[in-house]
Amino acid sequence: MLPSSNAMPTHLNKLYYGDNLDVLRRYIPDQSVDLIYLDPPFNSRQDYNVLFAEKDGSRSSSQITAFKDTWEWNIEAERAYVEVVEAGGRVADAMRAFRTLLGGSDMLAYLAMMAPRLIELRRVLKETGSIYLHCDPTASHYLKLLMDAVFGPQFFKNEIIWKRTTAKNDYVQGATNWGRVHDVILNFSRSQNSHFSQPFAPLSEDYIQSHYKLRDASGRPYQLDNLTAPGAGMRGHPTYEFLGVTRFWRYNKEKMQRLYEEGRVVQPRPGAVPRYVRYLDEMKGTAIGDTWVDIPAINSQAKERLRYPTQKPEALLERILKASSNEGDVVLDPFCGCGTTVQVAQKLNRRWIGIDITHLAIGLIKTRLRDSNGAEIRKTYQVVGEPTDLGGARQLALDDRFGFENWALGLVYARKTEQRKGADRGIDGRKLFHDDRSGETRQMILSVKSGNVDVTMIRDLRGSMEREKAEFGIFITLMPPSKPMVREAAEAGLYSSPLGGASARIQIFTIEELLNGAAIHFKELYDVTHKRAPRSRQAAETNLTLPLGQAETGD
Numbered sequence: 001m002l003p004s005s006n007a008m009p010t011h012l013n014k015l016y017y018g019d020n021l022d023v024l025r026r027y028i029p030d031q032s033v034d035l036i037y038l039d040p041p042f043n044s045r046q047d048y049n050v051l052f053a054e055k056d057g058s059r060s061s062s063q064i065t066a067f068k069d070t071w072e073w074n075i076e077a078e079r080a081y082v083e084v085v086e087a088g089g090r091v092a093d094a095m096r097a098f099r100t101l102l103g104g105s106d107m108l109a110y111l112a113m114m115a116p117r118l119i120e121l122r123r124v125l126k127e128t129g130s131i132y133l134h135c136d137p138t139a140s141h142y143l144k145l146l147m148d149a150v151f152g153p154q155f156f157k158n159e160i161i162w163k164r165t166t167a168k169n170d171y172v173q174g175a176t177n178w179g180r181v182h183d184v185i186l187n188f189s190r191s192q193n194s195h196f197s198q199p200f201a202p203l204s205e206d207y208i209q210s211h212y213k214l215r216d217a218s219g220r221p222y223q224l225d226n227l228t229a230p231g232a233g234m235r236g237h238p239t240y241e242f243l244g245v246t247r248f249w250r251y252n253k254e255k256m257q258r259l260y261e262e263g264r265v266v267q268p269r270p271g272a273v274p275r276y277v278r279y280l281d282e283m284k285g286t287a288i289g290d291t292w293v294d295i296p297a298i299n300s301q302a303k304e305r306l307r308y309p310t311q312k313p314e315a316l317l318e319r320i321l322k323a324s325s326n327e328g329d330v331v332l333d334p335f336c337g338c339g340t341t342v343q344v345a346q347k348l349n350r351r352w353i354g355i356d357i358t359h360l361a362i363g364l365i366k367t368r369l370r371d372s373n374g375a376e377i378r379k380t381y382q383v384v385g386e387p388t389d390l391g392g393a394r395q396l397a398l399d400d401r402f403g404f405e406n407w408a409l410g411l412v413y414a415r416k417t418e419q420r421k422g423a424d425r426g427i428d429g430r431k432l433f434h435d436d437r438s439g440e441t442r443q444m445i446l447s448v449k450s451g452n453v454d455v456t457m458i459r460d461l462r463g464s465m466e467r468e469k470a471e472f473g474i475f476i477t478l479m480p481p482s483k484p485m486v487r488e489a490a491e492a493g494l495y496s497s498p499l500g501g502a503s504a505r506i507q508i509f510t511i512e513e514l515l516n517g518a519a520i521h522f523k524e525l526y527d528v529t530h531k532r533a534p535r536s537r538q539a540a541e542t543n544l545t546l547p548l549g550q551a552e553t554g555d
Contacts, residue, residue, distance in 0.1 A: 017385035020334035020355040024120040034329035039134040077109035084115045094149035118150045125190045130324040133186040140184035151188040158290045160185040164297040200285030212280045224275035317344040339365030359403040363410030397450035408448045411514040433524045436498040444472030455484040473506045497523040
């Protein structure tokens with residue numbers, strides 16, 4: 001599926017479709033990444049199978065292999081275990097110990113899957129780099145030992161506790177254990193020279209009122225702080241007399257005298273211990289430690305919510321990226337899911353590499369980037385591993401019908417429809433849009449076909465549009481449509497936009513046309529969504545159509 005790596009340009013951000021172990025080994029050079037964040041799925045059958053359900057209840061085996069079979073102890077898990085053990089070293093020792101402890105369990109299969117990936121992630125990490133592994137307490141203690149083996153226990157930095165919910169959300173009548181309210185984020189570095197910028201939280205109003213009661217002549221709030229050395233000089237601080245008081249001081253005598261002359265050291269009264277003038281406007285805030293209780297999980301009303309099972313809030317990734325990377329640094333997420341790491345890296349002017357094994361994830365990320373940054377963003381990154389021509393599309397349809405469906409939806413920036421009973425029968429995807437300033441959200445529904453097509457499918461789409469009250473119906477087909485299909489689509493009529501002009505209510509596209517640049521024809525008021533940022537208001541109001549034959553981007 002993945003092309004040869006020798007043709008890859010190096011200046012673009014990269015989004016890889018494929019197994020992250022294969023991608024890491026084939027594409028990512030040694031010590032080329034500044035920061036790694038990963039949130040590898042663990043409770044896969046509970047959290048992920050809904051993503052891979054076919055309409056008839058079956059599963060697409062090629063898509064769920066990496067999410068299900070890899071942590072059921074089977075022949076593939078055994079192969080992964082043997083590969084790591086036969087390589088020798090500390091990781092092999094750890095895996096043998098895990099097998100003695102866990103036997104041929106699902107947990108051992110999970111660790112056997114993670115071990116070679118962590119080895120590769122250490123290889124690609126720079127000497128100044130850091131890695132953050134996000135996990136739940138079910139597996140964190142095993143992963144901590146595995147990370148010790150891969151990176152070395154001396155390079156363990158923190159076990160960060162993220163409070164993602166409240167106890168009442170996990171409480172059930174007759175509960176026999178404490179409510180599970182946190183996740184664990186394991187932070188390791190490649191060396192002792194890792195980059196870190198201490199983040200700060202704002203001082204609380206109560207703290208300011210209680211500690212900064214004093215004012216200087218200009219009205220600046222300040223407090224008087226301690227100047228004596230901590231530990232009574234045990235850390236080598238100097239002792240001397242200053243303003244008639246002998247103590248172990250924080251600073252040498254020359255600096256103390258300079259601060260005194262600058263008005264930053266005062267003696268409240270003769271004989272009293274001198275104090276340091278600390279101004280409120282010079283304080284960065286309260287240093288954030290390893291327990292994070294100020295970042296809530298994504299709730300049902302959150303604007304960034306994408307209905308992806310393990311989506312993490314952008315604020316969580318912002319904290320990590322700001323602390324452990326600089327602008328221009330390379331950030332890697334090998335289990336990028338719905339793309340929160342990619343989205344935040346883009347926003348914070350980091351370069352990024354995202355890897356995921358599902359077309360669903362790749363499609364979500366492309367749509368998310370476009371919604372947040374506009375269509376021009378597509379020129380700044382390359383998708384590797386997806387079909388780029390009709391032959392590749394046909395092969396994908398043969399290999400994985402579900403993956404083909406998600407890939408095709410991604411060509412028009414639509415999202416996969418959740419598989420619910422009833423209302424969504426016959427609908428493969430949805431695309432929401434706004435075309436007036438009322439804030440009312442309108443929708444188009446999409447149907448994707450990889451096999452033979454006929455006019456009944458267009459009739460079914462018309463029926464679904466009426467049932468769903470959709471303004472548009474988009475039919476995407478690998479095979480050319482018949483003339484009766486084109487006539488049936490035309491009979492659905494036109495949709496008149498409040499912005500002016502009309503577009504066909506049912507539009508048919510072949511995969512070949514989409515690959516050659518065709519796009520859905522409709523008008524959209526970008527700035528109503530509060531997600532996209534057009535270059536100017538004039539651009540937003542004059543360039544509202546996406547005419548057929550004019551591609552925004554191409555894969």
